Amino acid sequence: MMSRKENSTEYVIKLETVRRCPIVVGDGIINQLERYFDFSGYSGIALLTDTTVQKLYGQRVMKALEATGKKMSLLTLPVGERAKSLNTVERGYRFLLENNIDRKGLICALGGGVVGDVAGYLASTYLRGINYIQLPTTLLAQVDSSIGGKVGVNFGGKKNMVGSFYQPSAIIGDVALLKSLPPAEMRNGLAEVIKYGLAMDGELFRLLDQKKEREFTTAELKDIVIRCCRLKAGIVEVDETERTGQRAILNFGHTVGHALEAATKLQELSHGEAVAIGMAAAARISVEVGGLDRSNIPVIENLLSRFGLPVYCQGVNPEDLIGATRFDKKTTRGQTGWVLLKGIGNGVTNQPVADDVVRKVLTEICR
Ligand SMILES: NC(=O)c1ccc[n+]([C@@H]2O[C@H](COP(=O)([O-])OP(=O)(O)OC[C@H]3O[C@@H](n4cnc5c(N)ncnc54)[C@H](O)[C@@H]3O)[C@@H](O)[C@H]2O)c1
Known part of the structure; x- marks a missing residue:
């Protein structure tokens, strides 16, 4: 408890x-x-x-x-x-x-x-x-x-x-x-904060979305950290060693994120940037499979961009990314279990997605 x-x-x-x-x-x-x-x-x-x-x-x-x-x-x-x-x-x-x-x-x-x-x-x-x-x-x-x-x-x-x-x-x-955190490290953390908002806590997402400036006061940061700690603690308590599948919700955006890190050999993108692109991709896949209303896409992409995070990538071959998503750690028996959205703050785990849908979305985001 x-x-x-x-x-x-x-x-x-x-x-x-x-x-x-x-x-x-x-x-x-x-x-x-x-x-x-x-x-x-x-x-x-x-x-x-x-x-x-x-x-x-x-x-x-x-x-x-x-x-x-x-x-x-x-x-x-x-x-x-x-x-x-x-x-x-x-x-x-x-x-x-x-x-x-x-x-x-x-x-x-x-x-x-x-x-x-x-x-x-x-x-x-x-x-x-x-x-x-x-x-x-x-x-x-x-x-x-x-x-x-x-x-x-x-x-x-x-x-x-x-x-x-x-x-x-x-x-x-x-x-x-x-x-004292450099802006790039702040952005890495913010990508994870936005992840919590998108996959688990719509109110957190809206709070971030209402923010006009990029910088946070210490009081705002404290509220954000507390909120995220509670979300993560709640998940860890029900799936401490990643056995029941509930902990997988924390991987929202990470299937494409890890694939991008592998494809770019971690040279061009920070982890937060890769996860941001991964979240944008997972949101688009959610729309393609009918789980998320399309009107959410600009809202999500605008928020990521406002905090200095990318939603598209350049110079990456989508086919390389598709290959890399198959080697994600969350892959079992050749089937990638995607974390997708049914709404903002409402993530669902272990979703199968057809290759042609993944290909379409990854081709859109690899400009
Ligand atoms: N165990 C887990 O559940 C889990 C989850 C997510 C990520 N990770 C791991 O975490 C690592 C990334 O962590 P990170 O992003 O904190 O990177 P990091 O530990 O490399 O820190 C980033 C940089 O910030 C500097 N730094 C740290 N605190 C600072 C401060 N207060 N002011 C100024 N500079 C400061 C560090 O010296 C470093 O240069 C990866 O290895 C990743 O795999 C683990």
């Missing part, structure tokens, strides 16, 4: 999975970590971050962790997706061993999805599993990757090939940290 507590500074969602995991969202809460998590039973703390986040927030978070009186060690990873590798994991194991992190040790992941995924995987395997908490610092990590316990690294040139489901003991998201 999910319950909540509200006060003036922070908002707590109680995510009930195999491990109870409070999700705390607030403005300026990173300095007072002890208020939100009980560090008392831990023998030592290993803080993992990346070089950019270390420069911006490392000192502040170390100070907050030092206030616990626990022995603290810091591992700073290089920035970016390339750090999501087994080499980094090996480096992490050595670091944990050298710093005498034992079964009662705690890993704190301070950063975006890359740091969170690596730190979570380290926590899930080191000494057969030690506790970790997520301190997400990107919008994408606060609304998506820190929640739900999917942890892992890339392998053999493929994303997230090695990993596990391993829930954190707490997620503490401070929206004040988003002020």
Whole structure:
């Protein structure tokens, strides 16, 4: 069950999975970590971050962790997706061993999805599993990757090939940290926020649609992050390890998105841009199969464009994309299970779509 507590500074969602995991969202809460998590039973703390986040927030978070009186060690990873590798994991194991992190040790992941995924995987395997908490610092990590316990690294040139489901003991998201996010990273997160709106929460979509400016105030960001955390927590609670199919709703826009990333070898498009094009494509496919009224297409495309996200792609062969959609992770026995829309805020999972429909839409969007 999910319950909540509200006060003036922070908002707590109680995510009930195999491990109870409070999700705390607030403005300026990173300095007072002890208020939100009980560090008392831990023998030592290993803080993992990346070089950019270390420069911006490392000192502040170390100070907050030092206030616990626990022995603290810091591992700073290089920035970016390339750090999501087994080499980094090996480096992490050595670091944990050298710093005498034992079964009662705690890993704190301070950063975006890359740091969170690596730190979570380290926590899930080191000494057969030690506790970790997520301190997400990107919008994408606060609304998506820190929640739900999917942890892992890339392998053999493929994303997230090695990993596990391993829930954190707490997620503490401070929206004040988003002020330093570069616009491109903000857009990556916003693509996921729009995904929640389109697939699960029509009111969230309308709130975004009514917004005149591209920039968000901290109060608006806090509301958005809370809303998305509640949506994701609700899904994770009913399908923690992706067994019942309900979690697939979170993949709206990702079938074409992943295909685009594969076809462009991640060189030209960011993940958020690929997902934005993927959502535009999935909306058009929804219209073709009769699930969505055509009048929604300009509304969806205008919103994506207003937030600086693309809805068309150039220089990609639609046939390559069609091939790549067949290799989506959600493909079973050769059949791609599409997430489509019946309306804004009303996504449906596991929909079969004929190849000629996919071809028609992908030809439209690959200009
Ligand atoms: N586990 C999951 O369920 C899940 C879900 C979605 C995505 N992911 C993974 O998440 C990763 C992407 O995460 P991401 O978008 O956070 O990327 P990221 O972790 O690479 O962070 C993006 C960039 O922002 C910088 N940064 C982070 N916080 C900052 C801040 N507050 N101010 C300024 N700069 C900051 C980082 O140093 C980095 O350069 C991918 O590897 C993806 O596979 C995982």
